[in-house]
Amino acid sequence: MEMTFNSILMEIVFVLVAVVLLAAVAIKWSSDNLLQARINKFQSSSSTSASVKSFEYKWLAGKRVLVTGGNGFLGSHVVEGLIRIGCTVRLLDLGKSTDVKGVTFVQCDLRDKDQVLKAVEKVDVVFHCATPSPFSTNKKLLMDVNVEGTRNLLDACEQNKIDRFVFISSSGVAYEPVDQVNLDENASTPTAFRDYYCHTKFLAEELVMKRNSQGLRTTAIRPCGMFGPREVYYMPELLAAAKAGSMKYQVGSGSNMTDMTYVGNVVHGLFLAAEQLIPASKTCGQAYFITNDSPLLLWDTVGDILMTMGYNPPSIAVPVALCSLASSLGLTSLSPSKLLQLSQNHSYSCAKAKRDFGYAPLYSVAEGLSLTLPSYSSSRGPHTFGHAKPAYLEREYRKYTRAEVAKHCTEQDAWIIVKGKVFDISEYVEDHPGGLSILNDVGGDATVGFYGPQHPPTVAEHILEYLIGEVED
Structure with a gap:
């Protein structure tokens, strides 16, 4: 009786080990294919740009x-x-x-x-x-x-x-x-x-x-x-999470x-x-x-966002059942309810x-997304995946002293400080609707003028593409 029980136990252990090994092989195979498929899809897509759109609201206007x-x-x-x-x-x-x-x-x-x-x-x-x-x-x-x-x-x-x-x-x-x-x-x-x-x-x-x-x-x-x-x-x-290297896995x-x-x-x-x-x-x-x-396909969209921002997309598809087991054993910070949100329609x-x-x-x-992601440019990653990076991602983002900023004070080389952030607006000077008034605070702190009544609140979104760093106090 004891031998029979031990034999059955050994068979169960053997089956479990085999299942785990097969799952590992399957996940490795799928991860290689998933990563390449996502990169190929991203490289074949075209970048999209947009601006703030208007609409006529007949009753609401002026209220x-x-x-x-x-x-x-x-x-x-x-x-x-x-x-x-x-x-x-x-x-x-x-x-x-x-x-x-x-x-x-x-x-x-x-x-x-x-x-x-x-x-x-x-x-x-x-x-x-x-x-x-x-x-x-x-x-x-x-x-x-x-x-x-x-x-x-x-x-x-x-x-x-x-x-x-x-x-x-x-x-x-x-x-x-x-x-x-x-x-x-x-x-x-x-x-x-x-x-x-x-x-x-x-x-x-x-x-x-x-x-x-x-x-x-x-x-x-x-x-x-x-x-x-x-x-x-x-x-x-x-x-x-991407910056910390925690976005390798997708649920399901x-x-x-x-x-x-x-x-x-x-x-x-x-x-x-x-x-x-x-x-x-x-x-x-x-x-x-x-x-x-x-x-949208949730995980493809997550992958596109991460690649746009210079990070690897999720490449390892882990079965929901395995994720749930890991969650129940405390091996992941994802709760059971969060796992369902990430794997269901x-x-x-x-x-x-x-x-x-x-x-x-x-x-x-x-x-x-083209209007959103520039506002997170300080969270960018190291890759391009074959797409040319937008200007705001190409520039080096670092800290500058006020003395360094002050050196860039001409129409052709114009930097400003707004709320502690440094912007290189050289390319924008000739397109500025207010003409050369944009140079009033060039090389210095332009926060007060920037938020003056002549500017709509949305100006803060449009200047993000010229962000190059922040002031070092």
């Missing part, structure tokens, strides 16, 4: 607008978009003040009813972008700001007779840990929310929908996989689809929805997914937004 969370990622882009169409903007935030023409800053805590009531006076529409971090684990903060803060805003709008309210929700309110393909707004409520952030966003969205009335017309927008300049979570985390086969939505398209969707908040409109009391309307339909308020993305994903 008085309140933007909560206006210093944040999405909020700051909403503010910039409103300024471009001539709106008078009241920026409500807990953070620092801003000094931009056409913007009035109000420091306000959404949890304080009196502060909120005063902040909402005499505006035509509210864009409610404010929220704690989506990674916050502080349940009280999430409930107090996302739910009770939204309630305070709605109360203040009713008391001040503001009749249009646009709430920024999240696609996470519909997320479930299963394949979700082209999910629409009719999907049932998740049996369990991914985290407390998504739960409180759902509760706030419900509140906004219930408060819709003839006197206060409301809608909720659910951005899906939003990216763009000044995004501070996902893109920086991805590039930091890489066939899963996802949505990536450029922030400019989200702003466009918000503005179109606000335009349609008129009595008896289909938009009133409804929630909408906003996407780029072009689901999650895409959403924006057909309802198209139908009800004429939404269509202004920017492709490639155009959005």
Whole structure:
């Protein structure tokens, strides 16, 4: 009996070892092929460039607008978009003040009813972008700001007779840990929310929908996989992992689809929805997914981003089951829920937004990335993969003393300092709309003039291609 048991045990061990060895060989074979395939695809593609696009918003242009969370990622882009169409903007935030023409800053805590009531006076529409971090684990903060803060805003709008309210929700309110393909707004409520952030966003969205009335017309927008300049979570985390050499692996086969939505398209969707908040409109009391309307292969897109930024793409496809085993044994920092997000299909339909308020993305994903990646140029890697690097990646990025910068003070050799960053604007001087006034602070600190009322807020994005380093204090 003992011999039989030992024999069976040895056979099991032998099978397990064989499986591990075969898996290792298969992973090695697939990694070589995957890496070369991704590099070949990237080399055969063409680089894309884009600029800020305009659109005519007939009702919204020139209105008085309140933007909560206006210093944040999405909020700051909403503010910039409103300024471009001539709106008078009241920026409500807990953070620092801003000094931009056409913007009035109000420091306000959404949890304080009196502060909120005063902040909402005499505006035509509210864009409610404010929220704690989506990674916050502080349940009280999430409930107090996302739910009770939204309630305070709605109360203040009713008391001040503001009749249009646009709430920024999240696609996470519909997320479930299963394949979700082209999910629409009719999907049932998740049996369990991914985290407390998504739960409180759902509760706030419900509140906004219930408060819709003839006197206060409301809608909720659910951005899906939003990216763009000044995004501070996902893109920086991805590039930091690549820089640390931690992006060699992909979870699963890489066939899963996802949505990536450029922030400019989200702003466009918000503005179109606000335009349609008129009595008896289909938009009133409804929630909408906003996407780029072009689901992507998640891991191919990650690979393209990394190669654009000079890093090797993921080249080792690890089976989901093996990743799950490693996670359960504590061999990886990826949680089981994160592994599911990285290996499942999650895409959403924006057909309802198209139908009800004429939404269509202004920017492709490639155009959005061409406007986004320059803002992360300090995180670049060492490779080119056959593509010529953009100018902002070709230049050496290092620290300069103010004395070094001061030597570059002519029309043909012009450097400036803006907020501690050094820019070589020599190529731009002759194209500057303001002529040679751009040379007023050449060789020195141009921060004050750069952020003067003559410049739109978006100028900060366009100058990034001339970034060469930072000041050494």
